[in-house]
Amino acid sequence: MQFKKLWIALGFVLVASFVVLGGVGYKAIKSAPPIPSQVVTTDGRVLFTGSYIQDGQNVWQSIGGQEIGTIWGHGSYVAPDWTADYLHREAMFILDGSAPQLGAAGYEALPAEQKAALQARLQTSMRRNTYNTETGTITVTPERAAAYDKLAAYYGDVFGNGRVQYAIPQGALVDVAKQKQMAAFFWWTAWAASTDRPGQNYSYTQNWPHEELIGNRPTSATMVWSIISFVLLLGGVGALVWYFGSKKESEEHEPAAPHRDPLLGLRATPSQRATVKYFVVVGILWVLQVGLGAITAHYGVEGTSFFGIPLAKVLPYTISRTWHLQIAIFWIATSWLATGLFIAPAVGGSEPKGQRLGVNILFVALVAVVFGSLAGEWLGIQQKLGNLWFWFGAQGYEYVDLGRVWQILLFGGLVFWLWLMYRALKPALAKRDENYPLLMLFLVSSIAIPTFYAAGLMYGQRSHLVTAEYWRWWVVHLWVEGFFEVFATVVIAFLFTRLQLLRVKSATRAVLFSTVIFLSGGIIGTFHHLYFAGMPTSVLALGAVFSALEVVPLVLIGFEAWENLRLTRSNTNSPWLGMYKWPVYFFVAVAFWNFVGAGLFGFMINPPVALYYLQGLNTTPVHGHTALFGVYGMLGLGLMLFCLRALKPGMPWKEKPLAIAFWCINIGLLAMVLLSVLPVGLIQAWASVENGTWYARSAEFLNTPLMTTLKWMRIPGDTIFAVGALFLGWFILGLLTGHSYETGDVKAKVRLMDAQEVAGD
Numbered sequence: 001m002q003f004k005k006l007w008i009a010l011g012f013v014l015v016a017s018f019v020v021l022g023g024v025g026y027k028a029i030k031s032a033p034p035i036p037s038q039v040v041t042t043d044g045r046v047l048f049t050g051s052y053i054q055d056g057q058n059v060w061q062s063i064g065g066q067e068i069g070t071i072w073g074h075g076s077y078v079a080p081d082w083t084a085d086y087l088h089r090e091a092m093f094i095l096d097g098s099a100p101q102l103g104a105a106g107y108e109a110l111p112a113e114q115k116a117a118l119q120a121r122l123q124t125s126m127r128r129n130t131y132n133t134e135t136g137t138i139t140v141t142p143e144r145a146a147a148y149d150k151l152a153a154y155y156g157d158v159f160g161n162g163r164v165q166y167a168i169p170q171g172a173l174v175d176v177a178k179q180k181q182m183a184a185f186f187w188w189t190a191w192a193a194s195t196d197r198p199g200q201n202y203s204y205t206q207n208w209p210h211e212e213l214i215g216n217r218p219t220s221a222t223m224v225w226s227i228i229s230f231v232l233l234l235g236g237v238g239a240l241v242w243y244f245g246s247k248k249e250s251e252e253h254e255p256a257a258p259h260r261d262p263l264l265g266l267r268a269t270p271s272q273r274a275t276v277k278y279f280v281v282v283g284i285l286w287v288l289q290v291g292l293g294a295i296t297a298h299y300g301v302e303g304t305s306f307f308g309i310p311l312a313k314v315l316p317y318t319i320s321r322t323w324h325l326q327i328a329i330f331w332i333a334t335s336w337l338a339t340g341l342f343i344a345p346a347v348g349g350s351e352p353k354g355q356r357l358g359v360n361i362l363f364v365a366l367v368a369v370v371f372g373s374l375a376g377e378w379l380g381i382q383q384k385l386g387n388l389w390f391w392f393g394a395q396g397y398e399y400v401d402l403g404r405v406w407q408i409l410l411f412g413g414l415v416f417w418l419w420l421m422y423r424a425l426k427p428a429l430a431k432r433d434e435n436y437p438l439l440m441l442f443l444v445s446s447i448a449i450p451t452f453y454a455a456g457l458m459y460g461q462r463s464h465l466v467t468a469e470y471w472r473w474w475v476v477h478l479w480v481e482g483f484f485e486v487f488a489t490v491v492i493a494f495l496f497t498r499l500q501l502l503r504v505k506s507a508t509r510a511v512l513f514s515t516v517i518f519l520s521g522g523i524i525g526t527f528h529h530l531y532f533a534g535m536p537t538s539v540l541a542l543g544a545v546f547s548a549l550e551v552v553p554l555v556l557i558g559f560e561a562w563e564n565l566r567l568t569r570s571n572t573n574s575p576w577l578g579m580y581k582w583p584v585y586f587f588v589a590v591a592f593w594n595f596v597g598a599g600l601f602g603f604m605i606n607p608p609v610a611l612y613y614l615q616g617l618n619t620t621p622v623h624g625h626t627a628l629f630g631v632y633g634m635l636g637l638g639l640m641l642f643c644l645r646a647l648k649p650g651m652p653w654k655e656k657p658l659a660i661a662f663w664c665i666n667i668g669l670l671a672m673v674l675l676s677v678l679p680v681g682l683i684q685a686w687a688s689v690e691n692g693t694w695y696a697r698s699a700e701f702l703n704t705p706l707m708t709t710l711k712w713m714r715i716p717g718d719t720i721f722a723v724g725a726l727f728l729g730w731f732i733l734g735l736l737t738g739h740s741y742e743t744g745d746v747k748a749k750v751r752l753m754d755a756q757e758v759a760g761d
């Protein structure tokens with residue numbers, strides 16, 4: 001077998017990583033904060049039962065869950081983190097309640113020593129773990145019970161009457177019984193965040209959120225593993241530089257580009273032509289998603305209206321944000337699926353029987369799932385689906401928001417896609433020629449996409465939050481930081497080999513090598529999402545170390561970007577290469593954003609001590625946008641352009657709208673982040689370090705004039721971006737209607753190119 005060592009390394013990394021991810025995950029779920037059988041007070045009152053808390057979790061999920069504020073820092077950023085908010089309000093309620101005995105109206109009015117004494121008493125009482133493993137009860141003081149009564153009424157008011165500054169419309173949750181249940185769930189998340197783990201001096205959530213009133217500060221492990229993660233990152237970069245240095249001499253030279261476009265002679269097969277409508281849907285969804293993003297961002301300043309229009313009546317923040325994220329995933333996935341379907345018959349060399357029908361059936365199914373699930377989310381979040389919310393509405397978990405039935409259907413669609421891919425690739429696989437390893441990698445990454453989506457089916461409606469979070473991150477993280485990276489690398493290498501710009505052998509080696517490197521950090525790196533999600537210290541330590549290693553290849557990704565540019569630029573003998581300029585520019589942008597968005601902004605929030613303060617602040621959307629859109633969105637657009645280019649080779653494009661689109665999209669993204677979201681995030685970070693997580697997310701802090709101005713500063717970047725989106729949409733439309741092709745002297749141009757090619761031959 002070729003590249004034997006690399007294949008063995010890949011096998012080892014996969015097996016070892018999943019053993020660790022699975023084993024440590026299993027233990028982590030076992031040591032999750034318990035859901036008590038009941039919560040009682042020291043004077044014998046039963047506050048509520050465990051199933052009441054679970055009912056409350058379901059209520060929270062059904063109204064949008066993580067799309068409305070955050071729990072344990074996971075979710076959306078306009079409303080508070082309910083854990084930190086509850087904790088702070090509870091602490092202040094108890095402290096203020098004790099102040100009159102000391103002769104002051106409230107806690108803040110007391111002299112420093114008395115404040116310190118009250119605070120110390122509160123800290124001891126809140127941190128003490130009163131969970132009884134035999135009876136399953138948690139015992140709390142009567143004052144904590146009184147705090148619950150008061151806060152249940154308070155949250156009832158927030159969700160019943162709405163809060164503009166949290167972008168919660170009036171009537172978001174009107175059922176009083178449900179409001180109380182949800183408050184019990186908030187209580188439980190706050191209990192887990194403040195109560196010491198058995199035998200330890202830190203809470204179930206590793207002392208997250210930062211809250212000085214109860215002594216929630218970064219743990220020793222949080223500090224030490226952060227330091228280790230920095231050093232490891234530098235070590236990894238050094239090792240890789242060493243490796244590249246040692247390889248330089250032995251590098252083989254890539255072939256000169258052929259004189260003729262190798263794809264020119266190919267006629268698109270029926271199934272390939274059938275993929276065009278997928279790209280039309282991509283274009284529509286993309287424009288829709290950008291519009292929803294603008295609306296969602298705008299709710300950050302106006303709460304429930306859009307430039308004065310009371311839009312939240314039909315499209316509240318929770319739904320616009322759910323749609324914004326879901327549509328992002330849908331259009332990116334659609335462009336990838338279509339690219340796969342487009343490439344497969346070209347690689348296989350023949351069109352399997354009935355392939356076009358399969359491609360068309362999948363299309364109809366995908367459209368049904370996309371629009372069905374979006375409609376379900378709209379109904380579910382507005383409480384119009386009754387008990388069916390989990391199945392047809394929104395599950396309340398970010399990124400896998402769609403109702404369970406849609407989720408299962410989507411999984412089925414992905415499996416069907418895989419089958420279509422396989423039958424088209426089969427003839428090429430059977431040949432076992434030099435393309436075989438690259439094809440296998442392509443197939444493996446294609447298998448991984450549905451497989452890891454299925455991890456989202458591992459929890460149910462009433463699963464413990466820790467279980468749901470563990471599996472949810474399998475989907476999100478293992479996709480974007482694992483197998484998507486592999487898929488992206490393989491597909492781009494593959495396209496370059498099809499254009500005969502790369503030798504298959506060197507492409508295969510490079511792809512295998514980078515796959516091993518990516519996955520050796522990427523799989524266990526999943527734990528960086530779980531540092532503070534009710535997990536033990538082992539998760540934090542492993543997450544910090546392995547995710548730091550993920551950044552190593554990203555630091556050096558500039559090499560790859562240059563390589564791609566060089567391949568298409570250097571060949572003056574092959575003018576046809578110019579036709580692929582814009583798809584390749586999008587691939588170069590993928591590398592740029594992989595470095596900036598995933599590498600820099602990812603690492604900014606990655607060391608545990610950084611995320612301890614930053615979790616749930618705007619620094620996460622800084623990373624989220626630049627990495628998810630910057631890398632995979634840009635890849636989706638590049639792949640789409642590549643396929644549309646290859647569909648009609650030899651017909652020159654009108655490039656101006658495409659050039660405007662490309663630069664507007666990239667500059668707009670950069671401006672959005674640098675002028676608005678990053679400064680907001682960094683100022684919040686300061687507030688979080690100084691005053692606690694609750695404060696950095698509070699309405700009083702987020703609505704100061706400076707913060708409001710900075711939030712408005714999204715407009716320039718968002719506008720430039722939207723202009724780019726529209727130009728791209730216009731250009732793609734023009735590929736269908738014809739207005740995006742050069743007219744007039746086009747025939748002369750093509751003849752000229754042919755003449756050059758003949759001269760070259």
Ligand code: HEM
Nearest residue numbers: 480528547550598602603605606615616620624627628631
């Ligand atoms: C192209 C690759 C990547 C993509 C598409 C991506 C995407 C995302 C997204 C969308 C989130 C937001 C999750 C949420 O809303 O809760 C996120 C969170 C996070 N990412 Fe990445 N990411 C990538 C690479 C990385 C890398 C390389 C690192 C660092 C090693 C990293 C570190 C993190 C961390 C620590 C969080 C958690 C932030 C929080 O919970 O507040 N990511 N990522």
Ligand SMILES: [Fe+2]
Nearest residue numbers: 477481526529
């Ligand atoms: Fe991640």
